[in-house]
Amino acid sequence: MMSGVTITDGRPTLVDTPAEVPDASRLGIATARERTSRVSQVVTLVAVIVPPLGLFMAMGLLWGVGFRLTDLVLFAVLYVVTGLGITVGYHRYFTHRSFETVAAVKVALAVLGAMTLQGPVTQWVTDHRKHHARSDQEGDPHSPHLSGDGLVGTIKGLWHSHIGWMFTTKGMERSMSYGRDLYEDRAIRVIDRCYLLWVGLSLAVPFLLGAWIGGSWSLGVEALVWAGLIRIFAFEHSTFAVNSICHTFGRRAYEARDQSRNNWVVALLVFGEGWHNNHHAFPRSARHGLGGRQLDPSWWVIRGLERVKLARAVRLPTPAQIARTPRAA
Secondary structure (H helix, E strand, O other), X not given: OEEEEEEEOOEEEEEEEOOOOOOHHHHOOOOOOOOOOHHHHHHHHHHHHHHHHHHHHHHHHHEOOOEOHHHHXXXXXXXXXXXHHHHHHHHHHHHOOOOEEOHHHHHHHHHHHHOOOOOOHHHHHHHHHHHHHXXXXXXOOXXXXXXXXXXXXXXXXXXXXHOHHHXXXXXXXXXXXXXXXXXXXXXXXXXXXXXXXXXXXXXXHHHHHHHHHHOOHHHHHHHHHHHHHHHHHHHXXXXXXXXXXXXXXXXXXXXXXXXXXXXXXXXXXXXXXXXXXXXXXXXXXXXXXXXXXXXXXXXXXXXXXXXXXXXXXXXXXXXXXXXXXXXXX
């Protein structure tokens, strides 16, 4: 299944539509290749593995000199907490409404998501809803499959979907068609207007905690670098990998009209978001890791919220829906 947007009584409603492959020549839209080229696979593998290895090497080399246990703990805690603001908040709650929650949790998720520096919630959501409506077709804000064929096209597509789109197509779809429900929410409007405050908070928290725990301003600056700047860099590129890597490199469990793929490495980095083909098959599902071994920490958080009565109306595909969805060859 794929997600689209219909307008009912003047309000946008996300709906699931059959994941049938349309006649691209009749519709006049770009088509994707049968499978990812070997060059694309190698480039993608390097992009996923080399930066984290470099980061871990730097941590080891600087241990006790420019990187300490406090920095590591703050890095990990803030990476997880703010990251869940994106995966559970921006994505599964605000974009796809895969569950309902109370006002306090809604506000917390919006603020934590903003602290990743990925933009205000209305911008993120409208871009992502358009991505689902036009996935890997003309109009998709960040498809890697619309930049031509061959080596040059592959590199251009990966660049565009990973980073380049943020300088060309990001934030262009902030319309009522894709975001009326958020624009009419007063709390979300206030949080959006305070976006720069959340950006400052994302940097101030590690600095102040590092200085307080370490007992000096210099250690606060050190914590700011690792648990602030590098943490933001690491999570942003892990998230960007969903757009680039999970549409070019991985396994397809279900047929869909796009090139979404499941990638376990990305899933580990962004708390289950790497099970991207599952997500495009069942976009309103609160759970992306549908297989027994597909770890999905974001789903665990939603399930935990449900158990303590902070989440309700949690949406999951039924066994019958899963059985009816065509499997990839």
